[in-house]
Amino acid sequence: MDYKKLAELLFPTIDKTPEDYEAIYPQRDLDEEAKITRFAPSPTGFLHIGGLFAALISERIAHQSGGKFILRIEDTDKKREVDDGVSKIIEGLKSFGIKIDEGFVDFDTEEGAYGPYKQSQRAEIYQCYAKSLVEQGLAYPCFCSEETLAKIREEQEAEKILPGYHGKHAYCRDLSYEQIEANINEGKSYVLRLKSPGSEDKRINFKDGIRGKIELPENIVDVVILKSDGIPTYHFAHVVDDHLMRTTNVIRGDEWISSVPIHIQMFAMLGLKPPKYAHIAPIMKEDDGGKRKISKRKDPEAAVTWYSDEGYPVDGVIEYLLNLANYTFEDFRRANKTAPWTDFKLEMNKMSNSGALFDLVKLNDICKNKIASYTADKVYTLAADWAKQYDEELYTLLTRDEEYSTAMFGFDRNPDKPRKDIGKWSEVRGAFSFMFDELFDGKYDDIANVSKEDICAILDTYADTYEEAPDNNEWFNSLKDVAEKHGFAREVKEYKQNPDAYKGHVGDVSNVIRVAVTGRTKSPDLYSIMKTLGKERVLNRISAYKGAIA
Numbered sequence: 001m002d003y004k005k006l007a008e009l010l011f012p013t014i015d016k017t018p019e020d021y022e023a024i025y026p027q028r029d030l031d032e033e034a035k036i037t038r039f040a041p042s043p044t045g046f047l048h049i050g051g052l053f054a055a056l057i058s059e060r061i062a063h064q065s066g067g068k069f070i071l072r073i074e075d076t077d078k079k080r081e082v083d084d085g086v087s088k089i090i091e092g093l094k095s096f097g098i099k100i101d102e103g104f105v106d107f108d109t110e111e112g113a114y115g116p117y118k119q120s121q122r123a124e125i126y127q128c129y130a131k132s133l134v135e136q137g138l139a140y141p142c143f144c145s146e147e148t149l150a151k152i153r154e155e156q157e158a159e160k161i162l163p164g165y166h167g168k169h170a171y172c173r174d175l176s177y178e179q180i181e182a183n184i185n186e187g188k189s190y191v192l193r194l195k196s197p198g199s200e201d202k203r204i205n206f207k208d209g210i211r212g213k214i215e216l217p218e219n220i221v222d223v224v225i226l227k228s229d230g231i232p233t234y235h236f237a238h239v240v241d242d243h244l245m246r247t248t249n250v251i252r253g254d255e256w257i258s259s260v261p262i263h264i265q266m267f268a269m270l271g272l273k274p275p276k277y278a279h280i281a282p283i284m285k286e287d288d289g290g291k292r293k294i295s296k297r298k299d300p301e302a303a304v305t306w307y308s309d310e311g312y313p314v315d316g317v318i319e320y321l322l323n324l325a326n327y328t329f330e331d332f333r334r335a336n337k338t339a340p341w342t343d344f345k346l347e348m349n350k351m352s353n354s355g356a357l358f359d360l361v362k363l364n365d366i367c368k369n370k371i372a373s374y375t376a377d378k379v380y381t382l383a384a385d386w387a388k389q390y391d392e393e394l395y396t397l398l399t400r401d402e403e404y405s406t407a408m409f410g411f412d413r414n415p416d417k418p419r420k421d422i423g424k425w426s427e428v429r430g431a432f433s434f435m436f437d438e439l440f441d442g443k444y445d446d447i448a449n450v451s452k453e454d455i456c457a458i459l460d461t462y463a464d465t466y467e468e469a470p471d472n473n474e475w476f477n478s479l480k481d482v483a484e485k486h487g488f489a490r491e492v493k494e495y496k497q498n499p500d501a502y503k504g505h506v507g508d509v510s511n512v513i514r515v516a517v518t519g520r521t522k523s524p525d526l527y528s529i530m531k532t533l534g535k536e537r538v539l540n541r542i543s544a545y546k547g548a549i550a
């Protein structure tokens, strides 16, 4: 068979050769350790948390080695593509601060010298490499219809042999040039298949960056490389793109492990060096005592938009994912309280093989710590940004008086032992409702150990004598005066030494004021709250509480 003639028959318009593309996309001039990684999603729906996880890991591996991170869009499956699929991916990555160097760095901006970065715009490149395989007798057109393929499947099932186009079922493998030409002249559609040199009794070995050594059977199937419309399959596009984009490390979901033999075979047949592979286990969720993958259909937290909607701080979510990737992140954070997460060195070989377990409590915890580490100004800015999009009323209240809101976010924000009451911006409304009359619901916690008469008497005295104190000490002293006046010990210690002599102690009295002012028995520093609310509002709150318990 004259394979060159066959290649011309199949690809008359392709005049470039792989050597031309080698020159267009040369080796990168980078340090030896620098890794080139990519995230290569298909725009088939929202960005999944597992996608963000994979993108983050690829981004870290690239940037911590001085390399580059590419965003490539794999849109060869037009049937599964959704309208705004691409922008959803870019928006998702952008909103979590994943830094992209090449490919789609923004909605309509492609950057980098190795593009185009959308597979649908690279048809000629794939066809050129496919043509070169045909020229060497390593790929061939297959005219088998759907019915024939279904029949092959049935026969293979009955014979209990590996399904797929191989062996005696690979009918089109040995078609003559004349038969092929006649089929084409008849207008028969065809796909292009790889003429797999694999043999059933051979195995391949490769070292996975996460799982270590893996051994799998060699590929023996003549897989499709170009579909009937000339568009490549995922397998072929991956090999061509990751070669020409000079990707050094392919980090992807572990559903692709079983395809590695096909990929390694394709690289070899094209005379190319394969990249290093690392396969990430999916994020798992506990369900009914068992474990299952986080599901797009069942779990709202599968979509990255959920984290933004809930108002989780971006770096809290990222740190949570880093923590899922490497349990050592926690030690790093403990030892480096204020360092940016980019200082952490992610290690792929410390990642789980079986899938890290999603843990909402842990996420909340990390986010609480994260928010506790922010300045009040930062909390104000981020909370207001979130509220602007998700809670208009809160946004209006927060921004009505920036100084007031910032003072509020500053309550108990002391660096040694900061208060940790919010883990996401949607919790601001509930945590601080007492700071806004519009949100204060007039519900009060019960006070167990002070009688109603004493509560009223304390409130009366307090209201009559209340002056804004210049500092916490003086404020507390005046509270002690009120305590003493009503038969409560000035000091907790005094009370403990002689409990029968008192109705209670100053803590009980401050609790009465706390409930009157905030509705709650637990609140941030009461002095700061009262000072920020101002005398008038404090007095109004006291009288409203009296009314409520009367």
Ligand code: GLU
Residues within 6 Å of the ligand: 039, 040, 041, 042, 074, 238, 250, 251, 252, 253, 256
């Ligand atoms: N487009 C493939 C996917 O979305 C990419 C796999 C890969 O990273 O190679 O699963």
